[in-house]
Amino acid sequence: MTATARMALHACGTNPQDWFTWLGERLPLAGDVLEVGAGTGELWRRVERPATGLRLTLTDLSPPASPT
DSSP, rough: OHHHHHHHHHHHHHOOOOHHHHHHHHHHSSSEEESSSOOOOOOOOHHHHHHHHHHHEEESOOOOOOOO
């Protein structure tokens, strides 16, 4: 595959919208959302949620990070 073909292929698969905006637009307006494996919850700090009736439950079983 030539470099030009690779560049053309990448252009077809690149979403011009960032992940957080994309997700925020697809969340339900109300109801419950459960995220298993939420880590620090950073995703939900960055997603803009227009919904006020949305209840989030985040869980993660990883041990806490050790202080540095």
